[in-house]
Amino acid sequence: MTRAAVVCGLGGAVPSTAVPNSALAAQLDTSDAWIRARTGIRRRYVIAPGEATSDLAVAAGRRALDSARRTTGDPHADHTTDLVVLATSTPDHPCPATAPAVAHRLGLSGVAAFDVGAVCTGFLYALATAASMITAGAAQRALVIGADTFSTILDPADRTTRAIFGDGAGAVVLRAGTDDEPGALLGFDLGSDGSGAELITVRAGGSRQRSTATPPPAGDEFFAMEGRSVFTEAVLNMSKSAHTLLDRIGWRGTDLDRLVAHQANIRILRAVGEQLGLAEDQLAVNLDRVGNTVAASVPLALADAAIRRTLRPGDRVLLTGFGGGLTWGSTALHWPSALHVEPVPGMADPL
Numbered sequence: 001m002t003r004a005a006v007v008c009g010l011g012g013a014v015p016s017t018a019v020p021n022s023a024l025a026a027q028l029d030t031s032d033a034w035i036r037a038r039t040g041i042r043r044r045y046v047i048a049p050g051e052a053t054s055d056l057a058v059a060a061g062r063r064a065l066d067s068a069r070r071t072t073g074d075p076h077a078d079h080t081t082d083l084v085v086l087a088t089s090t091p092d093h094p095c096p097a098t099a100p101a102v103a104h105r106l107g108l109s110g111v112a113a114f115d116v117g118a119v120c121t122g123f124l125y126a127l128a129t130a131a132s133m134i135t136a137g138a139a140q141r142a143l144v145i146g147a148d149t150f151s152t153i154l155d156p157a158d159r160t161t162r163a164i165f166g167d168g169a170g171a172v173v174l175r176a177g178t179d180d181e182p183g184a185l186l187g188f189d190l191g192s193d194g195s196g197a198e199l200i201t202v203r204a205g206g207s208r209q210r211s212t213a214t215p216p217p218a219g220d221e222f223f224a225m226e227g228r229s230v231f232t233e234a235v236l237n238m239s240k241s242a243h244t245l246l247d248r249i250g251w252r253g254t255d256l257d258r259l260v261a262h263q264a265n266i267r268i269l270r271a272v273g274e275q276l277g278l279a280e281d282q283l284a285v286n287l288d289r290v291g292n293t294v295a296a297s298v299p300l301a302l303a304d305a306a307i308r309r310t311l312r313p314g315d316r317v318l319l320t321g322f323g324g325g326l327t328w329g330s331t332a333l334h335w336p337s338a339l340h341v342e343p344v345p346g347m348a349d350p351l
């Protein structure tokens with residue numbers, strides 16, 4: 001038995017403004033039928049003017065800390081939280097990182113706090129970073145948040161990206177424990193391929209463009225994606241990463257009870273599920289209600305499955321993600337018993 005990071009808290013948040021497919025169809029050359037058939041998405045949420053990523057991160061973080069207090073029965077559990085890692089590619093400001101402000105607003109001033117950027121794989125990268133710090137003895141308890149507000153970087157006229165992305169945040173609390181405990185993260189597979197950097201990008205706004213000291217070409221400030229190539233890469237790399245992780249920890253695909261994969265597209269989820277030999281009812285799905293929430297996607301899907309009790313104590317669960325970079329990552333755990341997770345307001349609203 002060795003030291004490990006153990007999941008002991010979970011929470012999520014979405015903004016209050018819901019955007020159903022019908023609202024997009026009223027503005028753009030698209031339809032509810034196309035979006036549902038090609039992506040499985042029926043609704044997403046967007047922040048209001050003046051709101052920011054940290055507002056969602058704080059809401060999700062607060063719920064996860066509350067979940068950890070109730071789950072562990074320790075009302076003072078926050079006092080031992082000494083690390084906040086925030087995965088985001090839509091920070092409140094280009095500089096500084098958003099995590100210290102989030103920690104401060106959660107009453108965790110003074111703790112180590114930093115951002116991790118791996119787009120839709122960000123939460124898996126943040127989880128691996130925090131878990132490694134816990135196993136190394138550099139942290140005792142970590143709040144790991146995935147939060148993004150892609151509505152702020154989408155081209156309002158781009159029907160493809162506006163149909164897919166939504167805003168949200170999800171968070172997990174990790175505590176120091178041992179690898180034989182339910183909830184222990186059993187290992188990680190992380191990877192990247194920078195040759196595919198152009199497939200998912202915001203061309204303007206970084207040093208490459210700003211160093212030219214000229215205004216960027218029109219549209220370069222918006223998020224751009226090569227949908228078809230991304231689809232193929234997502235299926236390939238999530239399946240490969242999941243298999244690598246399973247080999248590493250000695251599980252087979254058929255040992256899994258549940259797959260919580262990045263919520264990009266229902267067709268991507270089905271394809272990855274098939275590669276692992278899983279039935280459709282073993283896939284966690286909440287993209288129909290929140291869309292692709294980028295770094296929030298995996299923890300929000302996890303929270304949704306826990307709230308709906310499709311995750312049961314002892315279940316063998318694999319988390320996998322894929323995103324810009326290109327990047328990918330996976331981890332696995334036995335689902336812990338008695339994890340107290342509060343409903344995420346909005347996420348369960350009828351469609």
Ligand code: COA
Pocket residue numbers: 029030031034035038039120159160163164225227228230231234264265292322323324
């Ligand atoms: N409504 C109506 N038509 C749309 C549309 C929309 N919202 N978005 C795209 N289309 C059109 C395209 O313009 C294209 O038209 P054309 O044939 O006249 O050129 C047509 O639909 C087919 O486009 P295609 O890209 O082949 O569709 P697709 O079945 O591959 O679905 C995506 C497009 C974007 C939904 C799909 O490729 C996808 O999900 N990719 C992965 C995206 C993703 O997950 N990104 C984040 C990863 S981390």
